[in-house]
Amino acid sequence: MSEKNIELVRRSYEFYNSGDWDSLLDTFSPDVEVWPAPGFPEGGPFRGREEVRRFYEGLGEGWKPGAMVVPQELLGVGDKVLVAFEWRGVGELSGIEVTSAWSSVVTVRDGQIARADYFADRDAAITAAGLNKAAGREPGRGGPTYSSAGVDYGALDAGKRNALTEALATSHLLSSRGGSAVEESRGEPAFVFQFGGQTFAFVIEGLGTKSIIAGQVLEDLGENRFADVAYDTVAAIVNDLCCVGALPLVVNAYFATGTSDWYAHSDRQSELLSGWRAACEDAGATWGGGESPSLPELVSVPEIELAGSAVGVVPDGKQAILGSELASGDQIVFVASSGLHANGSSLARLIAGRLPDGYGARLPGGRTFGQALLDRSVIYARLVEALITSDVPVHYLSHITGHGLLKLMRPARDLTYRITSLPEVPEVLEFLVEQAEMSPSAAYCTFNMGCGYAVYCPPGAGQEVVDIAGRLKLGAHVAGVVEDGPRRVILEPNGVTYDADALDLTPRRTP
The missing domain is CATH 3.10.450.50 (Nuclear Transport Factor 2; Chain: A,)
Structure with missing residues (x-):
């Protein structure tokens, strides 16, 4: 009712x-x-x-x-x-x-x-x-929510839109250097600009609070997983970059600590650096360098904040992928995630604090909660490269992170995204949803729920996308279709509908 x-x-x-x-x-x-x-x-x-x-x-x-x-x-x-x-x-x-x-x-x-x-x-x-x-x-249900964990996407999104509005006023400065901003990319995962006859993309991204989980797992379980959270950070960066059809060229790192003593633990530092390098290699990107400030009071003493930036290039003869070719009838292919990825860590930490065994709590499959949370994210750069260099037209790409499957309607288009087949949900996400007592509507707009990337392609091309993903050992399936209609996401298998107003990441434009 x-x-x-x-x-x-x-x-x-x-x-x-x-x-x-x-x-x-x-x-x-x-x-x-x-x-x-x-x-x-x-x-x-x-x-x-x-x-x-x-x-x-x-x-x-x-x-x-x-x-x-x-x-x-x-x-x-x-x-x-x-x-x-x-x-x-x-x-x-x-x-x-x-x-x-x-x-x-x-x-x-x-x-x-x-x-x-x-x-x-x-x-x-x-x-x-x-x-x-x-x-x-x-x-009587009492489950924690993402907002009770200190993450209010309404406030965050409003801040992003305000920042984008101010950013629009600076676009003309790029032309003074001989370049041009691709304004249609405002609100997309990466900013696109043209210079010297080529199209580039730029992005900055952070891991959030997942590095805190790595520190607590090291302390509580004795497992050093800093290589994995470093890998996750690069994945978050390059996966956003690739959404606009750009392939990563250079990735820079940002490691901020509450005290330089963090680096005194050589094994922890070694794992961090090896994980970052491995991710850059898997993404096909050069690690250019970075910054490692010590920020007492701004960053808690035992913690490290992981973030970074990247520049990518759209291959010659290709256009940036910004959703302009999306049309009714297009197929939507879901590419599998490996677990939590880079979103939902604050809620996961809140839940760990409520469990008697904390990160040592056992999942039904036998692994600990902490181990499963720190499974490495999937880097989709090789998939995007294979797709845009193939004969398969790609009309849009969406990195499913914050906002969960709301991200399916990120394009600023009046189209309906109807999903008829949902992916298998990783065990750790099922556990999180159960512990948080989340409804399907809440779960699918918070976690990736098994979908790490979405590929939108013309009618009949979905299976070829699935085949290309399979050759790269990535699970994928044709999950739904784009339809004419109001901008919204319909998840048929669980009866959930998200209307357009639930997600708006475009600049504010005043009359």
Whole structure:
């Protein structure tokens, strides 16, 4: 029932944004009540369809056309739907773009919205919905979430978009050196630019908190896995770079520590450097150098932050892959991951802290939790090279990391990505999902869930992509298709749908 309620509420937002008042009112019961947030200037409550219509119509006053409500999260519990949303609009007189965060609790009865309560404070909405405040879940489940682990993608994505907006203003400086920015790459995994008749790509990426896991596994289990987290860092860098059809040329390292004493442990340092070199060799990239600052207070004393950058080149005669050729009917091929990869470490650490045996907890297959978390990521550079030098047209490439399968709709296109076959989920990810008590909707937008890379190709070409991956000993299968329709991801096997508003990494463009 909660899925039907969520779909009803989602449609009501669509009707509001399109100005289809009659259809919006049809989603409400005749005796509907709307309670604005405390202190809201319009007062309230508003009862009955006509009062509610006047309330919603009045919300657009003082804003330029196009102001809208953008749902960020919809969670159903019983007869209620908790909605976290943003109000986005441009002031009619000021011309200033405004984005503000709100929450609501919508009560559904007999297939219609009977009541809507609005809150400026999300915790108040969670309490009103009867959810556990700390976890945002049904009482008694208590599983940790990624946000409770300190990672709020809503805030992170907003920061990225703001930075990209400022970056756009500097594009002309590249032309003063004889180059040109490929603006369509803004918001893609790597920035693309042209210089000297060639097309290059540049990226910077970090590992996140996975190096903390390596340190704790060394301390608790006596296993030195710093080679593996170094490898993971390079994988995160070059896999993003390759998404735009560029092959890595040079990778630089960034090793930041809380104290230079970190390097006093020669075995730990040796593993770190050997893993970085091995990853560069597997990616076909030169290790150019890097930086290794000691940052007391900024970085915790026992830890090391791993990050880096890379420059790549699009082969002669090829174009950067930015999604412009994506079309209805294109096939989507999933290429297997090896496990956690570089995303989800903060939540994994939170879960380890809740387990009696910590990283020594045994998975059903017999390995420890810590061992499985540190399985090396897959580097897909050789696959991308094989694809773009073959006769298979590649219309888009997506590195499935943060945001999980939401990344399938990274292209800024009004297309639907329908997945009909999901990959086998690595044991360590199944364990994480179980321990965190995550719903399929939450799991598949947090972890890669067995898909490390997605390749989009013309109809009928999917099997050839699978064959090429197989020759490189990479598991792959044709997972779905691109369709005409609204921008969204549909995961048919588990009934999950992610709408366009769940992921937007493009620059903000004000009128």
